[in-house]
Amino acid sequence: AQKITQTQPGMFVQEKEAVTLDCTYDTSDPSYGLFWYKQPSSGEMIFLIYQGSYDQQNATEGRYSLNFQKARKSANLVISASQLGDSAMYFCAMSLDTGRRALTFGSGTRLQVQP
Amino acid sequence: DVKVTQSSRYLVKRTGEKVFLECVQDMDHENMFWYRQDPGLGLRLIYFSYDVKMKEKGDIPEGYSVSREKKERFSLILESASTNQTSMYLCASSLSPRTSGSVVETQYFGPGTRLLVL
Numbered sequence: 001a002q003k004i005t006q007t008q009p010g011m012f013v014q015e016k017e018a019v020t021l022d023c024t025y026d027t028s029d030p031s032y033g034l035f036w037y038k039q040p041s042s043g044e045m046i047f048l049i050y051q052g053s054y055d056q057q058n059a060t061e062g063r064y065s066l067n068f069q070k071a072r073k074s075a076n077l078v079i080s081a082s083q084l085g086d087s088a089m090y091f092c093a094m095s096l097d098t099g100r101r102a103l104t105f106g107s108g109t110r111l112q113v114q115p
Numbered sequence: 116d117v118k119v120t121q122s123s124r125y126l127v128k129r130t131g132e133k134v135f136l137e138c139v140q141d142m143d144h145e146n147m148f149w150y151r152q153d154p155g156l157g158l159r160l161i162y163f164s165y166d167v168k169m170k171e172k173g174d175i176p177e178g179y180s181v182s183r184e185k186k187e188r189f190s191l192i193l194e195s196a197s198t199n200q201t202s203m204y205l206c207a208s209s210l211s212p213r214t215s216g217s218v219v220e221t222q223y224f225g226p227g228t229r230l231l232v233l
Contacts, residue, residue: 033219045205045224052219091158095219100171101209102148103222105158 002027004092006106013082013113020067021077021109023092031097034075036066039089039108048090051075082113118142119225121206127231134193136228138206145211147189148222149173149181152203164189165211196232204228 003026013019025034036048051059051066059066067076079086089110093103122137138147149161150173160173162181170181178200182190189208193200207222 031219033221035221037224043203043227043229045207045227047221047223050221095222097219100160100163100173101146101219102160102163102173103150103158103207107157 002029002032002094002096002104004094004104004106006092006109008109009107010110010112013079013111015084015113015115016081018078018080019082019111021079021090021092021111023075023077023106025073025075025092025094027094027096029096029098033095033097034066034068035093035095035103036064036075036077037091037093038086039091041088045091049077079111084113084115087111087113119206119208119223121204121225121228123228124226125229125231127233128193128196129233130197132193132196132232134196134230134232136191136193136204136206136230138189138191138208138225139187140189140208140223141187142208142210142223143186144208144223145186146209146220146222147183148207148209149179149189149191150205150207151175152205152227158205161191198232200230201232202230204230 032053034051038046049061065078089108092106119140148163150158164183180192206225209220209222
């Protein structure tokens with residue numbers, strides 16, 4: 001079974017600075033996808049970025065980038081130039097290429113951006 | 116843009132009531148999922164569906180059932196609501212990799228329903 005570990009329950013960052021949120025995963029399946037979602041206090045789960053296990057380059061989406069280190073089984077999210085609106089819970093998640101394809105989530109990191 | 120809607124943002128029900136949570140997506144996605152989210156327990160899969168009239172149990176199906184009569188709509192039913200079903204319920208949808216050709220497909224979530232059972 002797959003597992004996602006997020007070891008940072010909470011993080012603080014100053015506005016306009018960059019921040020890295022850690023995520024490690026465990027699976028024996030060679031084909032999988034890794035995702036990051038943002039959940040503001042309103043509760044909606046917002047998709048941010050995706051990395052496939054066979055992708056050679058790190059994914060980027062605007063201010064978000066995913067630092068994918070396959071050998072270390074890590075998929076850290078980097079947010080550049082933090083904004084006050086980035087304050088939220090952030091979840092790392094994984095889906096396999098086989099089986100039921102549902103997401104397995106980590107426990108989340110609460111990010112607070114300070115002015 | 117993908118749009119997933121849920122019938123209610125907040126719902127208050129009494130113990131023993133039958134509760135219907137509706138989820139609709141407008142992107143012709145084959146796959147639909149129901150999760151619940153609880154503090155300290157994270158997100159857990161209740162049920163999912165790969166196609167119309169098809170359903171599969173997730174990790175915590177007890178006390179729930181689902182219905183998928185149309186491709187765009189996936190309903191979660193609490194047959195007899197209990198206080199331990201007080202939770203945040205999140206619906207999601209995705210394309211099938213058979214359709215997209217990708218390894219895995221992104222799941223898009225609705226706004227969630229906060230259910231309180233008294």
